[in-house]
Amino acid sequence: xxxxxxxxxxxxxxxxxxxxxxxxxxxxxxxxxxxxxxxxxxxxxxxxxxxxxxxxxxxxxxxxxxxxxxxxxxxxxxxxxxxxxxxxxxxxxxxxxxxxxxxxxxxxxxxxxxxxxxxxxxxxxxxxxxxxxxxxxxxxxxxxxxxxxxxxxxxxxxxxxxxxxxxxxxxxxxxxxxxxxxxxxxxxxxxxxxxxxxxxxxxxxxxxxxxxxxxxxxxxxxxxxxxxxxxxxxxxxxxxxxxxxxxxxxxxxxxxxxxxxxxxxxxxxxxxxxxxxxxxxxxxxxxxxxxxxxxxxxxxxxxxxxxxxxxxxxxxxxxxxxxxxxxxxxxxxxxxxxxxxxxxxxxxxxxxxxxxxxxxxxxxxxxxxxxxxxxxxxxxxxxxxxxxxxxxxxxxxxxxxxxxxxxxxxxxxxxxxxxxxxxxxxxxxxxxxxxxxxxxxxxxxxxxxxxxxxxxxxxxxxxxxxxxxxxxxxxxxxxxxxxxxxxxxxxxxxxxxxxxxxxxxxxxxxxxxxxxxxxxxxxxxxxxxxxxxxxxxxxxxxxxxxxxxxxxxxxxxxxxxxxxxxxxxxxxxxxxxxxxxxxxxxxxxxxxxxxxxxxxxxxxxxxxxxxxxxxxxxxxxxxx
Amino acid sequence: xxxxxxxxxxxxxxxxxxxxxxxxxxxxxxxxxxxxxxxxxxxxxxxxxxxxxxxxxxxxxxxxxxxxxxxxxxxxxxxxxxxxxxxxxxxxxxxxxxxxxxxxxxxxxxxxxxxxxxxxxxxxxxxxxxxxxxxxxxxxxxxxxxxxxxxxxxxxxxxxxxxxxxxxxxxxxxxxxxxxxxxxxxxxxxxxxxxxxxxxxxxxxxxxxxxxxxxxxxxxxxxxxxxxxxxxxxxxxxxxxxxxxxxxxxxxxxxxxxxxxxxxxxxxxxxxxxxxxxxxxxxxxxxxxxxxxxxxxxxxxxxxxxxxxxxxxxxxxxxxxxxxxxxxxxxxxxxxxxxxxxxxx
Numbered sequence: 001x002x003x004x005x006x007x008x009x010x011x012x013x014x015x016x017x018x019x020x021x022x023x024x025x026x027x028x029x030x031x032x033x034x035x036x037x038x039x040x041x042x043x044x045x046x047x048x049x050x051x052x053x054x055x056x057x058x059x060x061x062x063x064x065x066x067x068x069x070x071x072x073x074x075x076x077x078x079x080x081x082x083x084x085x086x087x088x089x090x091x092x093x094x095x096x097x098x099x100x101x102x103x104x105x106x107x108x109x110x111x112x113x114x115x116x117x118x119x120x121x122x123x124x125x126x127x128x129x130x131x132x133x134x135x136x137x138x139x140x141x142x143x144x145x146x147x148x149x150x151x152x153x154x155x156x157x158x159x160x161x162x163x164x165x166x167x168x169x170x171x172x173x174x175x176x177x178x179x180x181x182x183x184x185x186x187x188x189x190x191x192x193x194x195x196x197x198x199x200x201x202x203x204x205x206x207x208x209x210x211x212x213x214x215x216x217x218x219x220x221x222x223x224x225x226x227x228x229x230x231x232x233x234x235x236x237x238x239x240x241x242x243x244x245x246x247x248x249x250x251x252x253x254x255x256x257x258x259x260x261x262x263x264x265x266x267x268x269x270x271x272x273x274x275x276x277x278x279x280x281x282x283x284x285x286x287x288x289x290x291x292x293x294x295x296x297x298x299x300x301x302x303x304x305x306x307x308x309x310x311x312x313x314x315x316x317x318x319x320x321x322x323x324x325x326x327x328x329x330x331x332x333x334x335x336x337x338x339x340x341x342x343x344x345x346x347x348x349x350x351x352x353x354x355x356x357x358x359x360x361x362x363x364x365x366x367x368x369x370x371x372x373x374x375x376x377x378x379x380x381x382x383x384x385x386x387x388x389x390x391x392x393x394x395x396x397x398x399x400x401x402x403x404x405x406x407x408x409x410x411x412x413x414x415x416x417x418x419x420x421x422x423x424x425x426x427x428x429x430x431x432x433x434x435x436x437x438x439x440x441x442x443x444x445x446x447x448x449x450x451x452x453x454x455x456x457x458x459x460x461x462x463x464x465x466x467x468x469x470x471x472x473x474x475x476x477x478x479x480x481x482x483x484x485x486x487x488x489x490x491x492x493x494x495x496x497x498x499x500x501x502x503x504x505x506x507x508x509x510x511x512x513x514x515x516x517x518x519x520x521x522x523x524x525x526x527x528x529x530x531x532x533x534x535x536x537x538x539x540x541x542x543x544x545x546x547x548x549x550x551x552x553x554x555x556x557x558x559x560x561x562x563x564x565x566x567x568x569x570x571x572x573x574x575x576x577x578x579x580x581x582x583x584x585x586x587x588x589x590x591x592x593x594x595x596x597x598x599x600x601x602x603x604x605x606x607x608x609x610x611x612x613x614x615x616x617x618x619x620x621x622x623x624x
Numbered sequence: 625x626x627x628x629x630x631x632x633x634x635x636x637x638x639x640x641x642x643x644x645x646x647x648x649x650x651x652x653x654x655x656x657x658x659x660x661x662x663x664x665x666x667x668x669x670x671x672x673x674x675x676x677x678x679x680x681x682x683x684x685x686x687x688x689x690x691x692x693x694x695x696x697x698x699x700x701x702x703x704x705x706x707x708x709x710x711x712x713x714x715x716x717x718x719x720x721x722x723x724x725x726x727x728x729x730x731x732x733x734x735x736x737x738x739x740x741x742x743x744x745x746x747x748x749x750x751x752x753x754x755x756x757x758x759x760x761x762x763x764x765x766x767x768x769x770x771x772x773x774x775x776x777x778x779x780x781x782x783x784x785x786x787x788x789x790x791x792x793x794x795x796x797x798x799x800x801x802x803x804x805x806x807x808x809x810x811x812x813x814x815x816x817x818x819x820x821x822x823x824x825x826x827x828x829x830x831x832x833x834x835x836x837x838x839x840x841x842x843x844x845x846x847x848x849x850x851x852x853x854x855x856x857x858x859x860x861x862x863x864x865x866x867x868x869x870x871x872x873x874x875x876x877x878x879x880x881x882x883x884x885x886x887x888x889x890x891x892x893x894x895x896x897x898x899x900x901x902x903x904x905x906x907x908x909x910x911x912x913x914x915x916x917x918x919x920x921x922x923x924x925x926x927x928x929x930x931x932x933x934x935x936x937x938x939x940x941x942x943x944x945x946x947x948x949x950x951x952x953x954x955x956x957x958x959x960x961x962x963x964x965x966x967x968x969x
Contacts, residue, residue: 133770137849143924159919216926217889228892233915235889 006319013311018304025300032292040285041251043204044265048278051198051210052267058197059154059272062113062189063170065106067152069116070172070185075102079174082127083120083182096135099128106187114167114188118174119145121181139186144169148184156214156273157191159232166191166220166232191231195221198276207281209256215273217241225258236277240264244275253282321349325356332360337367399457403450410450414443452579455510456564456586464504464590468614471499471544474512475533482520491529499535501542502614503591511587514580515546515607521574522550522605530604541593541610548606552599561597584609673706674872679727680712681857684902686914687829688731689894690753690921690928694883696897703875711902719747722862729861729876734936735788735943737860741958742949746863748960749936751877751929753884754856754920756848759786759793762831763823764816765841772797772850775804778822781815782806789854790825792942796852797845801946813838829913854939855932856920866960873960881928888918888928931959 069075078095085092103116107130117139118128124140139145144155148171155169167188174183198210198221212220217235226234235241239254248268256262261282268275324342331339340360341353417440425433475495483491501508516531523529526549536543553561553568560566562585567578581595588595588609595609680688691709694700700707710727712718718730719740729750740747761780763769769778776799782790791801809815811826813834824831828844835842847854859880866873887894895911921928937955944952 134849136771136773137846138851140851141853158924159922216922216924233891233918237889 004319005322006315009315009318010308010312013315014304014308017307017311021300021303021307025296025303029293029296032296033289036288036292040263040280041265044251044263044278044280047204047208047210048265048267048276050200051278052269052276054200055194055197055212055269055276056271058193059170059189062187062193063152063154063172065113066170066185066187067172069103069106070152070174072102075099076174076176076182079118079128079183080176082118083122096128096132100130100132103130112189112193114165114190116188117186119148119184119186121149121173121183124184127183142169144171144186145184147171148186149173149181154272157218157220157232158214158216159218168194168220191220205280205284207262207284208278209262209280210276210278212274212276213241213244214275215245220274223257225256238264240266240277240279241275244268244277321345321353325349325353329356337364396457399453403454403457406450407447410443410447414440414447417443449577449579452577452583453564456579456583464507466502466504469501469503469505469508471501471508471512471535472497472533474509475499475516478513478516479520479531482516486524489524489529490527491523491531494530494532494534496534499533499542499544501544501611503611507587507590511584511609514584515609518580518607519546519548519550519605521576522552522569523548524550524574526550536608538610540613540616542613543608543610545606545608547604549604552601552603552605553597554601555599558597558599562595673704674875675706675708676729676872676876677708677710677727678859679710679716679718679721679730681718681731681733682712684709684711684898685829685905686895686898686910687758687827687857687917689887689898689910689914689917690880690884692883692897692901693887693890693894694879696900697883697886699879699882699886700876703879705872705876705879707876719745719860722860723747725862728865729859729873731857731859733789734855734858734932734939735792737858738936738940738943738953738958739788739948742951742953747860748863748866749931749958750859750861750866750873750960751881752855752858752932753880753929754858754917755853755923755930755932756920757789757793757852757854757856758827758829758917758920759789759825760828760832760847761823761845762816762826762835762842763845764819765843767822767843769823769843769845772799772845775799775823775845777804779805779807779820781809781811781821781824781826783811783825784808786825788943788948791946792854792939793825793847793852795942795946796854797847797850813840816840816842828916832916833909833912853932853935855930855935861960863960877929884921884928885926887914888922891915891918933959 075098078098081095082092082099099118100116106113107115115130115134117126117134119125119139120127124138124142124145126134126137126139129135142155144153147153147155150173152172153170155171157166157168168191169186170189171184171186173181174185176182194212198212209224210221211223213236214220214232217237218232219230219234219236220232222229222231228234236257238256239252240256243250243252244266245268248270249266251263251265253261253263256264256279262279263282263285264277264279266275266277321342321344328339328341337360341356343350343353343357417436420428421433421436421440428436472495476493479493479495483489516533519531520529523531528549530549532545532547534545534547536545551569551573557568561568562581564582565578566582567576569576585595588611591611593609593611595607597605597607599605678691680691688709691707695707695709710721712731718727718732719736721727722730723740723745731753734749734752737747737749761769761772761775763778769775772794775794775797780790787806790806794800794804807821809821811824811831811834813831815821816824816831816835817838817840823845826832828846832842832844859877861873887897891911891914892907895914896907898910898914899905899907923930933955936958940949940952940955943949
């Protein structure tokens with residue numbers, strides 16, 4: 001697959017930069033995520049700690065009020081009186097009223113307590129109260145009584161049959177002047193005050209939900225996302241509720257009472273047996289993380305795109321000289337030989353451009369030299385051709401003239417010899433007539449010779465007019481004519497049908513005539529004359545052979561056969577001028593082909609000639 | 625139990641008898657078919673699910689919210705139990721139902737169970753769900769009855785089924801029989817308004833709620849304010865059933881307590897579940913009732929139910945002392961004890 005260097009470079013650069021940007025993005029995201037989670041954790045812990053402090057301050061303040069009144073000396077004698085009276089006696093109204101009035105400071109509009117009880121330390125009976133109707137009731141089993149006897153105590157709110165409003169009990173021991181335990185002072189704090197103690201600081205999270213649950217998982221304050229009043233009416237049944245009493249402090253991601261994923265921080269407050277819980281919706285807590293993630297990933301994505309674009313540009317810039325060089329080379333190849341590469345920069349590409357230009361210069365130089373050489377050569381060829389033509393023409397006219405001029409005296413010799421025989425034959429003796437016969441024979445032979453020389457010279461003169469020639473038909477015509485000249489000869493002709501060549505018909509005629517005449521002539525002494533004409537196919541040439549079963553020839557003289565006037569057989573055996581085969585050779589060569597012969601002595605001879613195929617000729621013509 | 629007089633009357637007339645006999649025959653045949661199919665069915669599903677019937681103490685209401693919740697929330701099913709709740713009423717005695725085998729287990733008061741056991745019924749307590757009685761003394765506010773001593777020489781409405789309970793409660797609060805008069809009457813607000821009766825010994829979820837609805841201001845004396853701790857609704861069965869099915873009862877108690885724990889922890893939801901049990905129940909009313917029950921069910925450590933051995937013993941003693949029992953019964957025999965081998969498992 002072809003990939004341009006520009007693209008390879010672009011892909012490489014893009015990949016490296018995009019991958020590094022994305023990896024950095026992931027790393028940044030990871031760090032930011034951890035950082036944000038840590039921030040959230042510390043924020044929640046800080047919030048819980050702040051609320052715990054606030055709650056402790058609030059409750060301690062109230063506890064101090066209770067302790068303060070438990071140690072309030074002016075009322076101690078009245079309490080002592082009531083305790084001493086044993087069972088709460090209705091007639092002891094005065095001390096009760098005094099006590100109730102004193103305590104009512106904390107239950108009126110300024111105080112936060114709903115009511116106060118003074119419990120007899122012995123049996124837990126209410127001996128005095130800001131609510132007179134409560135006097136006589138027993139609180140023996142309540143832990144605010146049992147624990148309040150020993151020390152100041154804040155009781156975790158619990159659903160109480162008698163007190164249907166959610167309240168928190170704070171109790172403290174009341175001692176006599178000499179340190180004897182007289183009674184327990186119990187204050188009922190309205191739970192709503194806990195609610196207000198939880199809402200401190202600015203609300204940093206929309207979904208922040210802070211609430212308290214008691215030891216049995218009942219809500220002590222109203223959670224934000226429940227509309228119904230659930231204080232002491234509903235238990236929190238989440239993982240946080242279970243963990244709080246086991247682990248006392250921690251933070252988990254879990255489902256809250258709405259089955260919404262939250263980050264839940266919790267702290268067990270052992271002094272009050274309450275669990276403080278602060279929760280933030282996971283979705284909201286995760287918002288900054290998602291924001292960071294989106295920002296980082298969008299930036300990384302854009303960065304990656306930018307990197308790809310920049311890489312492509314850089315790659316294009318780097319490879320621009322190469323592209324230019326290729327463009328120049330292409331132009332050069334198209335023949336715009338004056339194109340030269342632009343040499344810029346200070347790198348390998350400059351070297352390449354320089355090398356290319358050097359090469360172009362060298363080629364230009366060689367081309368010019370070659371052109372010059374060609375011109376000179378052409379001039380020489382022209383000169384030679386002219387000379388040659390002149391010589392040729394001279395030779396031609398000479399040979400024509402010679403043969404033509406030779407004919408007239410020859411005809412005179414022959415004619416007068418004939419006239420001598422006809423007119424004076426009777427006067428001449430036999431020997432003279434024989435001589436005259438020889439004279440005439442010689443003259444006629446010379447005339448043949450001159451004809452053949454003329455034919456030979458004509459064969460190579462003039463232009464070829466090429467067309468498709470049916471060799472098979474021609475061969476039949478010639479052989480038919482030859483058969484008629486000697487009807488009694490036993491013979492067999494084997495001619496391959498439809499042998500086609502592309503040649504000058506007149507010349508091919510002459511060549512075939514010569515070859516077949518030879519074959520006919522040299523088989524005259526065979527009992528049966530067998531002449532075979534066939535073809536062989538080669539890529540470039542049509543090869544035709546003519547085979548006979550005649551006397552054959554001595555192969556060592558084969559090369560001489562095609563030289564004019566050279567004969568391998570005596571005139572006595574086979575008459576001839578010795579010009580036929582050289583004529584054939586000239587004709588075949590003029591076509592661009594060749595002729596050759598082989599013989600195995602008495603086994604006859606085989607003559608091959610080859611002519612360029614039509615296609616090859618066509619190509620040659622086009623080439624020229 | 626306060627509604628004893630308002631419902632439960634049965635009517636029959638002679639004219640119906642002729643058709644009735646054929647119908648009865650058909651009913652018997654049908655019943656037989658049903659029984660056979662149930663036995664076959666029970667046999668085939670015995671491995672997968674244990675069927676058990678629970679006789680309620682009274683009409684369907686949030687007094688039994690824990691059991692409805694255990695059914696609806698699948699706590700029984702998870703323990704492979706199929707619990708059938710049988711509604712109670714004025715003419716239905718849960719103890720009798722269980723003793724006669726019409727129900728496997730029942731819900732009643734320890735007072736009833738102690739009396740039954742002393743008269744030879746082989747009942748055993750499985751667990752007490754209400755650790756305290758839900759009964760309070762309700763009176764018109766203008767009568768100024770604010771504490772137990774105010775009940776002295778007053779006419780108290782006490783349901784005949786609650787006689788002993790009221791006596792025990794009053795005893796605990798320092799009033800001896802003879803210091804007050806009792807009378808049985810329907811729990812109707814009109815009677816309270818009229819003034820013939822001074823105070824009602826009633827469930828906190830009954831008369832106080834009705835009076836509030838009728839805009840009649842009342843005073844309530846809570847026995848618990850005066851150290852009265854008499855256990856209330858208690859699950860029981862027969863000795864024989866308990867011996868035969870210790871594992872089953874174990875699972876049942878666990879699931880029932882889970883139901884109660886859920887109900888008191890999700891009052892609104894449990895009230896809605898209760899209201900679904902029977903047409904005519906209103907979720908809001910059931911919620912008010914349930915809220916008055918929650919403190920009876922859940923103790924301070926978040927546990928549901930108790931085997932309040934000391935309280936049973938105290939009741940036996942007092943009932944013996946005041947002649948309700950000829951002789952004290954053995955509290956150990958009253959309580960179904962899980963065999964030790966089972967316990968350690």
